Amino acid sequence: AQKVTQAQTEISVVEKEDVTLDCVYETRDTTYYLFWYKQPPSGELVFLIRRNSFDEQNEISGRYSWNFQKSTSSFNFTITASQVVDSAVYFCALSEAGNYGQNFVFGPGTRLSVLP
Amino acid sequence: GAVVSQHPSRVICKSGTSVKIECRSLDFQATTMFWYRQFPKQSLMLMATSNEGSKATYEQGVEKDKFLINHASLTLSTLTVTSAHPEDSSFYICSAREQEESYNSPLHFGNGTRLTVT
Numbered sequence: 001a002q003k004v005t006q007a008q009t010e011i012s013v014v015e016k017e018d019v020t021l022d023c024v025y026e027t028r029d030t031t032y033y034l035f036w037y038k039q040p041p042s043g044e045l046v047f048l049i050r051r052n053s054f055d056e057q058n059e060i061s062g063r064y065s066w067n068f069q070k071s072t073s074s075f076n077f078t079i080t081a082s083q084v085v086d087s088a089v090y091f092c093a094l095s096e097a098g099n100y101g102q103n104f105v106f107g108p109g110t111r112l113s114v115l116p
Numbered sequence: 117g118a119v120v121s122q123h124p125s126r127v128i129c130k131s132g133t134s135v136k137i138e139c140r141s142l143d144f145q146a147t148t149m150f151w152y153r154q155f156p157k158q159s160l161m162l163m164a165t166s167n168e169g170s171k172a173t174y175e176q177g178v179e180k181d182k183f184l185i186n187h188a189s190l191t192l193s194t195l196t197v198t199s200a201h202p203e204d205s206s207f208y209i210c211s212a213r214e215q216e217e218s219y220n221s222p223l224h225f226g227n228g229t230r231l232t233v234t
Contacts, residue, residue, distance in 0.1 A: 035222055043207060045160075045225035091159065104150075104223055108159045 002027045004094050004107035012113045013082050021077040021110045023092030029053075031097035034068065034075045035104070040088040048090075051075065082114045118144050118214035122226025129200055129233055137195045137229045139166075139210030145190035146212035150223065151183075154207040163208075166193040200233040207231075 003026040013019045025034065036048040049059065051068050059066045063080045079086055092107040119142040129135050139149055147168040152160040164185055165173040172185035182204075184196040197204050209228040213221045 037225075042227075043209075043230070044227040045209065045211075047222045047224065050222050104162070106159045111157075 002029075002032075002094050002096055002105045004092050004105050006090075006092055006107035006110050008110045009108070010111045010113070012115060014115050015084060016081050018078060018080050019082050019112065019114075021079075021090050021092075021112065023075045023077065023107060025073050025075065025092070025094045027073075027094060027096055029096040033095045033097070035093040035095070036066070036075075036077050037091045037093060037106075038088045039091065039109070045091070048077075079112075082112075084114050084116055087112060087114045118212075118224040120210065120212055120224045120226040122210055122229055124229060125227055126230045127232070129231070131201055131233055132199055134196055134198045135200055135231060137197075137208055137210075137231075139193045139195070139212075139226050141191045141212050141224075144212075144214045146193075147190060149187060149193040149210055149212045151185065151193075151195050152209045152211065154209060154228075156207075160209065163195075166195075166210075168193075197231065200231070202233045205231055205233045 005024045007022055032053045034051045038046045038048055049066055056068050056070055065078045067076045089109045089111045091109045093104045095104050121140045121142050123138045127135055149166040151163045153163050154160050162175050163178045166185045166187040168187045168190055174180045182198055187193040207228050207230050209225055211223040211225045
């Protein structure tokens with residue numbers, strides 16, 4: 001069965017610090033997709049990134065970067081020079097191709113608080 | 117990018133009444149939409165998959181008579197919470213894929229509806 005674990009329930013950092021959010025997943029499929037979403041206090045879910053299981057290249061987008069390591073089944077998310085606006089709950093999610101992607105399995109989320 | 121609109125954003129209703137929540141895909145068609153429920157400080161739980169022109173598929177433990185889903189067109193799905201009770205108070209959020217044939221297409225979410233039943 002597919003499963004996503006985000007071991008960090010809550011993280012607090014001071015502005016300008018770097019922070020890494022961990023995500024570990026379980027799947028039996030060889031083809032799958034991983035996602036990160038941000039949920040700010042207003043509640044909406046914002047798509048941040050997707051990564052397929054065959055692409056282990058790290059990705060950087062501005063202050064955001066993602067490290068995908070298939071060997072450890074991890075897809076970690078790093079925010080560099082954090083800002084107060086980064087305060088949100090971040091969800092990692094997994095979609096298996098064998099399930100025609102009908103289900104997204106979300107991790108429990110990590111609540112990030114960036115203090116001024 | 118793809119936009120999913122959800123309405124209302126907040127609703128307060130009395131116990132025993134029914135509440136309808138709408139989910140629209142604004143710039144794409146969606147034969148399938150997903151309804152999630154989120155309790156405070158918890159993750160999203162898939163409640164049901166809404167299928168245009170056919171019955172919704174409910175997840176185990178979700179009462180189909182309590183949470184009525186209708187997907188009457190390619191851009192609109194509705195969730196009706198019938199005979200609402202305080203324990204139905206929650207954050208409900210819908211989603212859809214812009215490219216339904218592509219399982220790597222991300223889900224796009226509505227802004228959610230916070231339901232409070234008094």
